[in-house]
Amino acid sequence: MNKRNNTQTITLIGAGLVGSLLAVLLAKRGYRVEIFERRADMRRKDISAGRSINLALANRGIVPLQRAGLMEKVSPILTEMKGRMVHDLQAEQNFQSYGQKEEEVIYSVSRSELNKICLDAAEQTGLVNIHFDNKCEQVDFKAKTLMVKNEHNGQISTQAFERIIGTDGSASAVRDAIHNLTSKQLEVLPLGHSYKELRIPAGPKGEFQLDKHSLHIWPRGGYMLIALPNEDASFTVTLFMPSKGKCSFESLDSKEKLLSFFNQQFSDTLPLLPELVEDFFANPTGQLATVKCSPWHYKDLALLMGDAAHAIVPFHGQGMNCGFEDALALVETIDANETDDIDSTWQAIFSTVDSSRKSNGDAIADMAIENYITMRDSVRDEKYLLKSALAFELERRFPSRFCPRYSMVMFHRLPYADAKSRGIIQEEILTKLTAQIRSIEQVDYLLAEDLVINKLLEVNLNPE
Ligand SMILES: Cc1cc2nc3c(=O)[nH]c(=O)nc-3n(C[C@H](O)[C@H](O)[C@H](O)COP(=O)(O)OP(=O)(O)OC[C@H]3O[C@@H](n4cnc5c(N)ncnc54)[C@H](O)[C@@H]3O)c2cc1C
Incomplete structure (x- = not known):
């Protein structure tokens, strides 16, 4: 009442x-x-x-x-996005799932x-x-x-x-x-990096030209391109890069430089971006x-x-x-x-x-x-991938204590401040467990159990 x-x-x-x-x-x-x-x-x-x-x-x-x-x-x-599709320089695509349960997805809207x-x-x-x-x-x-x-x-x-x-x-x-x-x-606090929106249209038969259920990333270290699907089968593409400097929005000041940059860094996107030059020079550069x-x-x-x-x-x-x-x-x-x-x-x-x-x-x-930094760089790093795989494994083994930080932020409602502080402890655990190894089979799970039980209290991931 x-x-x-x-x-x-x-x-x-x-x-x-x-x-x-x-x-x-x-x-x-x-x-x-x-x-x-x-x-x-x-x-x-x-x-x-x-x-x-x-x-x-x-x-x-x-x-x-x-x-x-x-x-x-x-x-x-x-539009459901189940994970990141990472595009490397050789145009190879690698899918990295965001979560490990069916409902652990995010949505493009x-x-x-x-x-x-x-x-x-x-x-x-x-x-x-x-x-x-x-x-x-x-x-x-x-x-x-x-x-x-x-x-x-x-x-x-x-x-x-x-x-x-x-x-x-x-x-x-x-x-x-x-x-x-x-x-x-x-x-x-200005980031010093800006962004520009571009567009991949639907294909000739109205089809998605990239996997529809992924957030696409072209990580290149200091900068990156991403693409999110739209309902009409197009993708909104965003280039994030430094505002000024050698490789920056400031330096891409002509059609030739832009095309040469895309050719070197994002060559697989060129056939998908028919309006690249027009969009790049017409669309505003957003500050972050x-x-x-x-x-x-x-x-x-x-x-x-x-x-x-x-x-x-x-x-x-x-x-x-x-x-x-x-x-x-x-x-x-x-x-x-x-x-x-x-x-x-x-x-x-x-x-x-x-x-x-x-x-x-x-x-x-x-x-x-x-x-x-994770998106533009770490996602292509072997150690990052090993830690991510281990984080999923620890979540399976200790579901009341360990939850990957990305999952805490995106799939749960634990206060952000708690997700951040637990994330720091979890990162220390992952760093320790992966310091001397190269594959998930080599993990010392007795040590893992000891670390998780002693360092992480049980958690309610979705408090009311
Ligand atoms: C490139 C980019 C990508 C993003 N991606 C995501 C994402 O994937 N997921 C996510 O959760 N967030 C994302 N965000 C962040 C998200 O856009 C903002 O957090 C969100 O828009 C905030 O909503 P808001 O209503 O607080 O502010 P705004 O969206 O900025 O709305 C403010 C409103 O107030 C009006 N207004 C402003 N000043 C006045 C005034 N003086 N008098 C009257 N009206 C006024 C404006 O016209 C506007 O309509 C992204 C942001 C950017 C820049």
Whole structure:
């Protein structure tokens, strides 16, 4: 029974992935939601949904979508990815499974289609009002007003709010407003690497031109190309490489240099990328950075969620998944504080979410940077492959204690901070067990048992 005062209105800034899903979750609890979104309505105007055409959706993102009742709509637009297909310089392909159970897969999903499903569902609740083309310029916490600019006619209006949630992405205006009033900590850490999106179209008979159930990687040490499948049998391809320097986006400044680079490094992709030159020079080069900040809230008035709180690099495919988990954490905290007088508990709710999610945001940010090196380099290293095989074996032998770190992050809901700290211990165990050997048959399993039992406590991988 919902005892809450349903006349409460929560204002969200940003109707991207996290804002639109959060709106659904709040409206399902009876809140009225006003959203100000600076972009046009992507359901009515053909605008790009922003960076990255498709995304990897994993268990942490699926559970909040399930709780919002959206998986029935989302499932048909998902393409299963069971592992990495690693393409070497000789065009040999090598499949590396992500997990070892049938359900241990991730999904490629169109950013814009997923966002549209969330926007539709938010509006269908009858409690969510989305003001598109309205950019939040300033927040006045004293007066409890927003200064909003209409992106069509440039007019500025003042909008009152009761409580505000910043789901306005990595350059968040709400974050700036909170930090203007607090002793903030803000780190914006550019990666020094950028990305460019390209496209492999469907084949002449509408077929996938690469294995459809893999995330394809062409790891080349300092840089890499990846490809994720789309529903229409195309692949969205992304080149990640240094922004500046000898082999960088800056250095690929002519058609000849681009083609020669692809010829040397990714020759098997050339027949698949008919628009390579046009796409490369027409598409924007995206910058990559990590944003770590604190606090994520201001009194009982404001909270940050998603990229506004923790922008991370995309190499673990977790930015959106983490943002969805934030949204679920907020509404679960609201549920846990359900009283007749919820007004007086908002500060506690915001502060609880801030303190429980911040360490997890930091942890996935760090793991995402590490995973860039795994993807662009380690996946072709014999020792890495041996350790991965051993990690699966230890998971089989000690399922209550050992779970490969990739699996903890992608297939389970153990807090990211715990996945990171257990991952460090597991890496030490794997390093020790593989130091003197070259094949899995040579592993000393008595030593393995001793290490696992003594160093790793039993774990609940999916705490409620
Ligand atoms: C190349 C790339 C690949 C990625 N791949 C993955 C992946 O595979 N899996 C994954 O989980 N994540 C991935 N991510 C991360 C993911 O894109 C983000 O974490 C996710 O989009 C965050 O959602 P959000 O709603 O917090 O922010 P955003 O998606 O940035 O949405 C913010 C919204 O706020 C609006 N806005 C901004 N400022 C204002 C303002 N002042 N007033 C009003 N509205 C405003 C914006 O227009 C936008 O609609 C990837 C990111 C990149 C760059």
